Amino acid sequence: MSNDLTERVISVIAKTQRIPREKISAESTFEELGLDSLDSVNILFALEEEFQISIPDEDTREIRSVAQMIEGIGKLVAASGSAS
Amino acid sequence: MGLRRVVITGIGVVSALGHGRAAFWEALREGRPGIAPIEAVDCSQMRFRNGAEVRGFNPEAHMDAREAGFLDRFAQFALIAAREAVADSGLEFTPALRETAAVVTGSCVGGQSTQDQGFVDLYLEKRPRVHPLTIPKTMANAGASRISLEYGLHGPAFTISTACSSSNHALGQAFWLLRQGAVSVAIAGGSEAPFSMGLLKAWEALRVVSPDTCRPFCRDRRGMILGEGAAMLVLEALDAARARGARIYAEIVGFGMSSDAHHITQPSMEGPARAMRMALSDGAAPPEAVGYVNAHGTGTPANDPTETRAIREVFGAHADRLAVSSTKSMHGHALGAAGGLEAAATALALHHGILPPTANFTEADPECGLDVIPNVARRAEPEYAISNSFAFGGLNAVVAFRRWIGM
Numbered sequence: 001m002s003n004d005l006t007e008r009v010i011s012v013i014a015k016t017q018r019i020p021r022e023k024i025s026a027e028s029t030f031e032e033l034g035l036d037s038l039d040s041v042n043i044l045f046a047l048e049e050e051f052q053i054s055i056p057d058e059d060t061r062e063i064r065s066v067a068q069m070i071e072g073i074g075k076l077v078a079a080s081g082s083a084s
Numbered sequence: 085m086g087l088r089r090v091v092i093t094g095i096g097v098v099s100a101l102g103h104g105r106a107a108f109w110e111a112l113r114e115g116r117p118g119i120a121p122i123e124a125v126d127c128s129q130m131r132f133r134n135g136a137e138v139r140g141f142n143p144e145a146h147m148d149a150r151e152a153g154f155l156d157r158f159a160q161f162a163l164i165a166a167r168e169a170v171a172d173s174g175l176e177f178t179p180a181l182r183e184t185a186a187v188v189t190g191s192c193v194g195g196q197s198t199q200d201q202g203f204v205d206l207y208l209e210k211r212p213r214v215h216p217l218t219i220p221k222t223m224a225n226a227g228a229s230r231i232s233l234e235y236g237l238h239g240p241a242f243t244i245s246t247a248c249s250s251s252n253h254a255l256g257q258a259f260w261l262l263r264q265g266a267v268s269v270a271i272a273g274g275s276e277a278p279f280s281m282g283l284l285k286a287w288e289a290l291r292v293v294s295p296d297t298c299r300p301f302c303r304d305r306r307g308m309i310l311g312e313g314a315a316m317l318v319l320e321a322l323d324a325a326r327a328r329g330a331r332i333y334a335e336i337v338g339f340g341m342s343s344d345a346h347h348i349t350q351p352s353m354e355g356p357a358r359a360m361r362m363a364l365s366d367g368a369a370p371p372e373a374v375g376y377v378n379a380h381g382t383g384t385p386a387n388d389p390t391e392t393r394a395i396r397e398v399f400g401a402h403a404d405r406l407a408v409s410s411t412k413s414m415h416g417h418a419l420g421a422a423g424g425l426e427a428a429a430t431a432l433a434l435h436h437g438i439l440p441p442t443a444n445f446t447e448a449d450p451e452c453g454l455d456v457i458p459n460v461a462r463r464a465e466p467e468y469a470i471s472n473s474f475a476f477g478g479l480n481a482v483v484a485f486r487r488w489i490g491m
Contacts, residue, residue, distance in 0.1 A: 041216040
């Protein structure tokens with residue numbers, strides 16, 4: 001997955017959750033970051049805006065880490081062909 | 085177990101009269117209105133420009149940014165007022181108290197601004213999605229739930245939505261729950277934050293908002309002025325309050341409610357009279373021992389003469405010895421928070437022995453010929469007072485208070 005996409009996802013999480021950017025890595029789990037399910041929907045909302053995609057509900061239920069999020073976003077962006 | 089007596093031991097207020105109970109009381113005592121041009125919404129294309137907004141409010145002075153983002157303005161107000169009330173009461177929530185402590189709030193429109201923003205995003209901006217917290221921020225019980233969370237209270241918590249009577253219905257339910265011994269303590273009141281474009285346009289369409297200010301009971305009154313804010317009271321059983329040496333503002337002795345079953349917006353005389361009578365009889369308060377009425381007093385053409393007639397109907401000749409004021413002339417009509425603000429005003433009036441005036445008063449409407457304490461507060465120590473709330477939909481709720489004289 002591109003570093004650019006990883007960077008953008010982490011930036012969105014940092015901004016949405018007001019967590020210092022340097023505390024988040026691609027390996028972080030939501031548990032480590034103290035994120036609950038409501039935080040998760042907030043982040044998904046911001047990621048949809050950032051990447052101009054629509055994330056299906058069923059794709060979101062198993063996500064527990066930043067890595068999973070990056071992977072899922074990568075697939076959706078590739079499918080939509082709108083990564084810019 | 086007999087009925088318990090219920091007293092007010094803490095008061096918290098956020099209103100157009102300032103942040104906190106002290107600022108609220110100071111403005112009421114001085115007869116100083118918090119009515120000014122509306123800042124939250126561009127009203128240049130509206131038939132009214134003035135409102136009673138909470139000015140200079142920064143939620144992040146009270147909670148961290150993340151928390152503030154989880155709450156609509158009306159729920160932020162509720163939480164802040166509850167914190168002030170609890171701190172004021174000096175109450176410590178022990179595990180036993182928490183088990184059955186109640187939170188009962190009133191709100192007419194809940195997270196209106198959040199919902200409005202969602203509609204702007206969808207219909208105007210043509211965005212494909214609204215903010216994911218739109219539901220939990222909009223729900224009318226968001227304030228009650230957040231207060232429960234704040235102190236870990238596990239007793240009954242709920243929100244009543246009966247338009248402009250919401251808070252009085254909430255206070256009445258909390259009072260009755262406590263009186264019958266069903267709960268250990270209650271935080272009760274109401275909150276509202278109605279300054280969104282969508283809601284202001286709806287009020288404009290109804291043609292009841294004044295283009296200048298709120299002059300209840302005056303010949304030249306031109307309607308109501310919308311307000312916002314929150315007021316929360318800590319209610320305790322008298323024995324418990326005494327046992328811990330709490331300061332007591334006033335006693336709540338009775339509650340009455342009724343439905344006009346008459347018209348969806350036009351008030352009736354009988355419905356409000358019925359609710360006042362019920363509050364007095366529920367509190368075993370002799371009408372001639374009542375010295376102060378905090379009126380619904382919206383300043384609309386319809387309410388003020390009807391309320392005057394209802395007061396005359398209930399009190400008979402004693403009506404001419406009653407002091408009646410509308411504090412909405414200062415804090416505006418805060419809809420679902422109105423009864424909360426006015427209960428705080430009434431309790432503080434009894435506590436300090438000072439009756440707040442009807443501000444902005446010019447000349448009496450002959451159809452509203454009661455003593456409305458024009459413009460200047462008055463020293464008086466009535467034994468009993470009542471606070472009226474009458475809602476669109478014909479729903480009336482009246483709370484009866486007794487001055488605390490140590491017994």
